[in-house]
Amino acid sequence: MKILIQQVFDANYRVYGTRKIWPELHRQGHQVARCTVERLMRELGIAGAVRGRKIRTTIADPAAERAPDLVERDFVADAPNRCWVADFTHVAAWAGTIYVAFVVDTFSRRIVGWCGGGAALPSR
Structure with a gap:
């Protein structure tokens, strides 16, 4: 099955993901579960192309001092409006x-x- 998945992936410019490879395998007459296609694609190390661009919200300055952690990663309060x-x-x-x-x-x-x-x- 891995060979078939790799063939469909390569035949479609290496951009198809599970959402498109799975129906293509069914059209070719191979009955396989979608979760199996997902698992085998992970094992093969292949993934479909992702649309859009990645948004970079922060560019860290390694020389800058980090803000202090005033709550010490404890995000629980005993009453409203305390934290x-x-x-x-x-x-x-x-x-x-x-x-x-x-x-x-x-x-x-x-x-x-x-x-x-x-x-x-x-x-x-």
Whole structure:
């Protein structure tokens, strides 16, 4: 079966992933489970092409001093409004990439504040 998967992968410019290789094997008359195709592709070390570009949110400066860990990685609070943590992420949108910052209450695990929008990077 590995040989068949490798043949389908190579015949399709080495860009097909499990989602396309599995139905192609069925069209060729080979009844195989999708999870088997996934496992064999991992064993072969092959993967389909991934669309889009990787977003790099942070470029670390090795010479810069790291901010202190004030909560010592303990994200549990005994009561509301005792410990808040902040983070940011990016969201894909039609206009491009939008960055969103948010503050989470560690007791309730709820977002207590957020800010998004601002500058968006155009998608290319």
